[in-house]
Amino acid sequence: AQSVTQPDIHITVSEGASLELRCNYSYGATPYLFWYVQSPGQGLQLLLKYFSGDTLVQGIKGFEAEFKRSQSSFNLRKPSVHWSDAAEYFCAVGNTGGFKTIFGAGTRLFVKA
Amino acid sequence: DGGITQSPKYLFRKEGQNVTLSCEQNLNHDAMYWYRQDPGQGLRLIYYSQIVNDFQKGDIAEGYSVSREKKESFPLTVTSAQKNPTAFYLCASSISPGNTGELFFGEGSRLTVL
Secondary structure (H helix, E strand, O other), X not given: OOEEEOOOOEEXXXXXXOEEEOOEEEOOOOOEEEEEEEOOOXXXXXXXXXXXXXXXXXXXXXXXXXXXXXXXXXXXXXXXOOHHHOEEEEEEEEOOXXXXXXXXXXXXXXXXX | OOOEEEEOOEEEEOOXXXXXXXXXXXOOOOEEEEEEEXXXXXXXXXXXXXXXXXXXXXXXXXXXXXXXXXXXXOOEEEOOOOOOXXXXXXXXXXXXXXXXXXXXXXXXXXXXXX
């Protein structure tokens, strides 16, 4: 069965520190992978996506993610976190066979001064 | 600006009442979706629609109903049969059939059952 696992329910980092949010997926074919961000009480916004090609993808707001097929991972990174990055982050996997995008449970990021 | 508009943002309901959440998009997207979000559970698919006058059940369709009479609109009715309707509801759309998973979201509607 398709699934997405975000092992960390919440993470706290200091402003200016680097960030890595983990995402592992289970999927039978080459997945379409996504990271979305959600501010409290808001909808989700796409940060970046991977369909094919270069396994390191750049997104908005200075985020990047690396697809590692051997590890079934798609971790999100940012070199220097800003207080405005505090939000919930969702990893998701999609496919062309249907209309079901599978979301992870989310990781809430707290940023401390 | 193009986007997805959900209304109302907050809604309170008494037990036994049906309520309808509105979702309108002006992105000219073919596919539309309704998700339910509960703390710690991510997003779960309620219903989706690929084209007008057609829709399919998602993973948690029981107690919900939808219609798709216009391309721009995909309202969700939470019926009295839904056992635990208090949640945050998100409407989304995508560009074309053959979903690549890239979704565009509205700002959500929070339903509270009193």
